[in-house]
Amino acid sequence: MSKRDIVIAGYSETRIDFKSGRSAYDLAGEALSDLLTATGVEKDRIDGLSVTAPLSEAPNPFYAVYMSEALGLTPTWLNFGAIGGCSATGGVARAAAAIRDGACEVAVVLSADAPSTSWRANYGAYRSEFQDPPGVQGPPASFGLLISRYIHQYGLKDAALGKIAVTQRAQALMNDNAYSKFKKPLTMEDYYASRVVSDPLRLLDCVMFCDGANAFLVTSEKTAREMGLQKMVYPTAFAEVTNFNGADMLADVTESGFAKISGTVFGKTGLTPKDIRMFQPYDDFTIAVLMQLEQFGFCKRGEGSDFILDTDLSHTGGLPTNTGGGQISAGQPGLASGGLNLAEAVRQMFGEGGARQVREPKNALVTGIGVIPYARNWGTSAAMILEA
Amino acid sequence: MSEAKTASAAGAKPESSKPTRPAPKPNVYVDTQPFWDGAREGKLMMQYCTETGRFQHYPRPVSVFTGKRTLEWREVSGNGTIYACTTVRIPGPGVEGRLPLPVATVELDEGVRLIANILGCAPEEMAIGKRVTLAFDHFDDGTPYPAFRLADNAR
Numbered sequence: 001m002s003k004r005d006i007v008i009a010g011y012s013e014t015r016i017d018f019k020s021g022r023s024a025y026d027l028a029g030e031a032l033s034d035l036l037t038a039t040g041v042e043k044d045r046i047d048g049l050s051v052t053a054p055l056s057e058a059p060n061p062f063y064a065v066y067m068s069e070a071l072g073l074t075p076t077w078l079n080f081g082a083i084g085g086c087s088a089t090g091g092v093a094r095a096a097a098a099i100r101d102g103a104c105e106v107a108v109v110l111s112a113d114a115p116s117t118s119w120r121a122n123y124g125a126y127r128s129e130f131q132d133p134p135g136v137q138g139p140p141a142s143f144g145l146l147i148s149r150y151i152h153q154y155g156l157k158d159a160a161l162g163k164i165a166v167t168q169r170a171q172a173l174m175n176d177n178a179y180s181k182f183k184k185p186l187t188m189e190d191y192y193a194s195r196v197v198s199d200p201l202r203l204l205d206c207v208m209f210c211d212g213a214n215a216f217l218v219t220s221e222k223t224a225r226e227m228g229l230q231k232m233v234y235p236t237a238f239a240e241v242t243n244f245n246g247a248d249m250l251a252d253v254t255e256s257g258f259a260k261i262s263g264t265v266f267g268k269t270g271l272t273p274k275d276i277r278m279f280q281p282y283d284d285f286t287i288a289v290l291m292q293l294e295q296f297g298f299c300k301r302g303e304g305s306d307f308i309l310d311t312d313l314s315h316t317g318g319l320p321t322n323t324g325g326g327q328i329s330a331g332q333p334g335l336a337s338g339g340l341n342l343a344e345a346v347r348q349m350f351g352e353g354g355a356r357q358v359r360e361p362k363n364a365l366v367t368g369i370g371v372i373p374y375a376r377n378w379g380t381s382a383a384m385i386l387e388a
Numbered sequence: 389m390s391e392a393k394t395a396s397a398a399g400a401k402p403e404s405s406k407p408t409r410p411a412p413k414p415n416v417y418v419d420t421q422p423f424w425d426g427a428r429e430g431k432l433m434m435q436y437c438t439e440t441g442r443f444q445h446y447p448r449p450v451s452v453f454t455g456k457r458t459l460e461w462r463e464v465s466g467n468g469t470i471y472a473c474t475t476v477r478i479p480g481p482g483v484e485g486r487l488p489l490p491v492a493t494v495e496l497d498e499g500v501r502l503i504a505n506i507l508g509c510a511p512e513e514m515a516i517g518k519r520v521t522l523a524f525d526h527f528d529d530g531t532p533y534p535a536f537r538l539a540d541n542a543r
Contacts, residue, residue, distance in 0.1 A: 124416075124417065126447065128412040128416065129413075129414065129416065129420055130445075130447075130502075130503070131503065132481070132482055133412065133482065133527075133533050134491050134503050134504050134505045134535070135476045135482060135483040135486065135491055136476075136491060136503055137480045137482065138480060140476075140478065141474055141476050141491055144474025144475070144476070145472040145492075145493050145503075146472065148472045148474055149471065149493075149516065152472075152516040196477055197477055197478045198474045198475065198476050198477060198478065199473075199477070199511065200474075201474070246452060247452045249442065249443065249444055249445070249499060249500045249501060250495065250500075250501070253472065253493075374446055375472075375493045375503050
């Protein structure tokens with residue numbers, strides 16, 4: 001059932017930094033340059049480009065065109081990915097479709113953002129009248145509401161969320177690209193002592209906006225082999241959904257779009273949760289990791305706490321999870337965030353994980369989350385399975 | 389991490405530092421005038437789909453149930469139950485001088501939810517399942533904005 005004609009045949013990732021003083025263009029340039037160096041592909045072979053909409057350059061509706069010009073690329077297929085943390089995996093899936101359709105042969109999926117240097121996004125719409133007045137400007141308040149409901153329906157063990165934070169931090173210590181100030185170990189005591197920002201959400205449950213970029217080379221297996229590329233992984237399944245349950249004013253907010261798409265990606269590959277070698281879930285907040293473990297069927301709904309406490313999530317464990325530290329401990333490079341989880345999956349499957357290398361990295365499940373909507377969980381959910 | 393730094397700085401400000409909570413501009417993305425006019429009369433007004441008989445909130449350009457403009461504004465009772473709740477403890481625009489700020493997703497008896505503040509309520513008093521009734525908070529210029537009180541505290 002799964003298609004094995006398209007490959008990710010290269011990746012690059014900049015270091016994550018806070019208030020770098022750099023622009024998304026500059027970071028993107030570094031990511032492209034590193035990608036070309038890593039793959040040996042000539043710049044002029046690139047005829048497809050997917051660019052992720054960044055918070056730092058959001059006022060420019062022609063950002064993707066400007067980026068093509070900045071990088072000296074002449075794409076015959078250009079995609080502007082504006083589904084936030086789903087834009088990287090979504091960009092790979094759209095590039096695959098474009099390649100199959102003959103719109104381009106060699107595509108780069110590029111995500112760069114620098115919101116800790118320059119925040120220029122304005123979500124507009126209903127927010128000033130209906131979301132900001134009660135004090136729900138930022139994601140923490142929305143996630144405080146979400147966690148409260150989860151606790152009400154299922155119960156939650158603080159130790160489980162703490163374990164995600166502590167384990168991911170330990171993984172980040174082995175990640176050269178992780179933000180330097182996060183390079184110190186975290187203990188459960190630190191987690192419990194972390195200040196509550198929006199009950200019951202603690203500071204150490206949250207990501208911090210940083211600057212960074214990542215890029216992926218997507219082409220057909222045939223073209224990749226013609227270009228002499230050796231390392232490649234197959235994105236064998238992808239699914240996404242936006243505004244899940246959107247017309248249900250009384251939707252259960254503990255059920256996200258992942259509940260709808262998990263069956264799709266497993267169905268396309270014939271894999272089950274037991275077959276997944278590593279999990280690289282989008283981690284803007286620790287609770288998102290827990291809810292995804294449930295909604296992809298690693299455990300039953302409501303059993304996320306016990307599953308986490310019973311499972312070694314490190315790179316040597318039973319379910320290696322966010323082996324590079326995730327966004328929570330490597331830093332969230334704005335809306336280039338989804339590419340951070342994807343880059344770690346590709347890196348591991350290329351056998352380039354270094355001190356944190358997962359043994360027999362035959363596949364990975366990577367996810368994305370895009371935007372926090374009004375009184376729900378998240379706007380877009382995306383999932384991709386990579387196979388060797 | 390940076391948030392924590394900002395928080396302690398803001399926390400050190402004297403209590404008298406003036407709150408800046410300007411009333412938002414209505415009608416910026418769809419016609420919301422009935423909501424604001426209703427608030428001035430002490431009513432909570434919401435969009436009602438005339439084809440499905442259901443309320444929706446926040447206001448949209450179409451009925452999310454039909455995709456068509458089968459909409460009118462109706463008053464809702466303002467009686468409901470706390471569906472989810474949190475207390476905002478970090479500073480940000482519009483919350484200065486209001487922290488800790490109790491926030492809830494309120495499920496109205498009409499079958500629709502909204503995010504609102506729970507007034508006159510200590511954070512530990514707020515709980516999912518508690519009944520609430522309509523109340524009004526005010527922006528700097530006196531413009532009323534729908535909020536709630538715990539039903540037990542209302543009288």
